[in-house]
Amino acid sequence: MRSVFDINTLIRDDLKTLIPYDAPAYPDIIRLADNENPYDFPAEVTNQIFQSIFSQDFNRYPDTNAVKLREKLSAYTGVAPENIMIGNGSDELILTVMLAFGAGAAFAVATPTFSMYGIHGRIALSRELKVPRLEDFSVDVKSLIKTAAKPEVKIVVICNPNSPTGNAVPLNIIEEILANTNAVVVVDEAYGEFGGETSTPLLTKYPNLVILRTFSKALSMAGMRVGYLLARGPVMTELLKAKPPYNINSFSQAAARAVIDNLPLFQERVRKILADREYLFSAMAGLPGIEVFPTETNFILFRTMLPSEKVYDGLLERGVLIRYLDDPALSRCLRVTVGTGRENEVFLKALDDILKSQI
Numbered sequence: 128m129r130s131v132f133d134i135n136t137l138i139r140d141d142l143k144t145l146i147p148y149d150a151p152a153y154p155d156i157i158r159l160a161d162n163e164n165p166y167d168f169p170a171e172v173t174n175q176i177f178q179s180i181f182s183q184d185f186n187r188y189p190d191t192n193a194v195k196l197r198e199k200l201s202a203y204t205g206v207a208p209e210n211i212m213i214g215n216g217s218d219e220l221i222l223t224v225m226l227a228f229g230a231g232a233a234f235a236v237a238t239p240t241f242s243m244y245g246i247h248g249r250i251a252l253s254r255e256l257k258v259p260r261l262e263d264f265s266v267d268v269k270s271l272i273k274t275a276a277k278p279e280v281k282i283v284v285i286c287n288p289n290s291p292t293g294n295a296v297p298l299n300i301i302e303e304i305l306a307n308t309n310a311v312v313v314v315d316e317a318y319g320e321f322g323g324e325t326s327t328p329l330l331t332k333y334p335n336l337v338i339l340r341t342f343s344k345a346l347s348m349a350g351m352r353v354g355y356l357l358a359r360g361p362v363m364t365e366l367l368k369a370k371p372p373y374n375i376n377s378f379s380q381a382a383a384r385a386v387i388d389n390l391p392l393f394q395e396r397v398r399k400i401l402a403d404r405e406y407l408f409s410a411m412a413g414l415p416g417i418e419v420f421p422t423e424t425n426f427i428l429f430r431t432m433l434p435s436e437k438v439y440d441g442l443l444e445r446g447v448l449i450r451y452l453d454d455p456a457l458s459r460c461l462r463v464t465v466g467t468g469r470e471n472e473v474f475l476k477a478l479d480d481i482l483k484s485q486i
């Protein structure tokens with residue numbers, strides 16, 4: 128006979144302490160927490176998407192191979208369409224890589240970094256081996272190569288430029304790592320349009336390289352969830368086995384194609400964000416008790432003399448949401464996304480207020 132239902136008999140021991148990802152929705156707040164692009168779509172691009180939507184068959188499944196989008200991305204990246212995979216955000220692709228190569232094994236990752244590698248790795252039963260970055264957040268190349276040499280390590284993850292620290296890894300360092308391991312080396316270029324060097328030229332030489340990109344940050348498309356991955360044939364063959372079918376809906380595919388057709392409009396905004404970042408960086412550096420870290424992205428990591436909860440809560444009270452970081456390697460650090468000119472001013476004023484009220 129069926130006994131009383133008890134969830135404890137079903138729970139995965141290894142996930143007992145996993146805290147589900149959450150992003151609180153505060154209405155009417157200035158959102159400088161998730162490194163989104165502060166500028167919405169240009170109206171002309173929205174119109175193009177709507178036009179293309181009229182000819183869509185919404186009763187049919189989307190193109191599971193996103194053929195048209197991959198052709199456009201091929202022209203944009205210089206990589207052949209068969210070496211491109213589209214994901215429901217690059218987040219999904221991180222999970223796909225973990226499932227295809229990491230399950231039952233381990234991955235090495237240069238930390239502190241983006242939290243989703245650890246979360247997806249855990250769900251996919253891949254053990255995380257953290258390789259701490261050096262004092263200036265540069266990758267500890269020797270340690271990373273040493274860890275990658277362990278027989279259980281199947282994947283090495285490097286975020287470039289790195290979140291939340293903002294710094295980039297030079298291409299020769301990426302190449303040094305590739306040349307010294309047979310593990311799959313994932314280079315996450317989510318912020319590649321803002322700075323750093325792309326590892327794309329290394330694809331022809333290293334069959335174990337996987338590059339992740341996204342439409343969510345520089346290309347203003349976070350709400351539509353499109354990311355992509357670049358990889359050579361043998362690696363791609365394995366990744367395709369773990370890719371969910373029909374993972375990108377028809378609407379998002381159409382939107383991503385429209386973005387590629389109108390790239391100059393988006394590139395102009397990237398330049399604006401970079402100029403605003405320079406202003407924000409200098410203004411923050413001029414505040415007493417604030418240390419700012421150099422960045423090649425659309426966000427700034429900074430350390431305060433106050434406990435970071437105080438600064439985070441103070442900003443929230445003043446209507447600004449930034450990113451709280453609970454990594455012990457980043458004590459008293461917070462991360463702020465570059466917003467519009469006005470949003471940056473509100474943030475600066477609020478931060479100045481908080482610092483002054485504590486003296």
Ligand SMILES: *Cc1c(COP(=O)(O)O)cnc(C)c1O
Nearest residue numbers: 216217218241290317341343354
């Ligand atoms: C934002 C971000 C992603 C996820 O992007 P999506 O395509 O929106 O899933 C991946 N990697 C890093 C480092 C990011 O910051």
